[in-house]
Amino acid sequence: MSPTVLLTQPSRCFETVVVPELARVSDARRSASAVLRLWNVEACLADDVQLVVSELVANAIEHGFGRVALRITEEMGSITVEVSDANRAPARIRGAQLDDVRGRGLAIVAALVQSWGVSEGGCTTWATFPPREVRERDD
Secondary structure (H helix, E strand, O other): OOOOOOOOOOOEEEEEEEOOOHHHHHHHHHHHHHHHHHOOOOHHHHHHHHHHHHHHHHHHHHHOOOOEEEEEEEEOOEEEEEEEOOOOOOOOOOOOOOOOOOOOHHHHHHHHOOEEEEOOOOOEEEEEEOOHHHHHHHO
8 A cells, every 4th residue: 555645735924014004005915916926826816815915904004003914824725814913902893884985894804715813812813715626616
C-alpha cells in the first residue's frame, strides 16, 4: 500500500498598518488588490476580498480608535481578512433603514463571506472566504 501524499498550498500572510483616516481606506484596498494579484487570486474573489477590506477598515476607522491593523492570510485556499483597532466594543450588524445612507457594511461582509466574527477581546473583526473547491461546489 502506497502512502497518501497530501498536496497543500503554503500559507501566506500580508500585514500593514492603516492611518486612521477615512481617506486611507482606498490605500488599504489598493494594497489588498496588489497582494491578491501577487497570490494569483481569481478576479471575482479578489473583488469580494477588496470590498470586505474596505468595509472592515472603514468600520475600524469610523467606530474604533488608535492604530488600525490589516492582516490578510491565505491558508489551504481559504482567505481570511482581519482588521484590528483599540476599541474593545465588538463590531455588530446594525439594522439600517431603507433610506439610511450608512450602516450596511457588516451586512455586506456577512453576505460575501463563509463566516465572520469578532475576537474575544473585541478588538479584531475577521471574515473568512471558503477555499476555492468549496466556492466552486456552491456555484
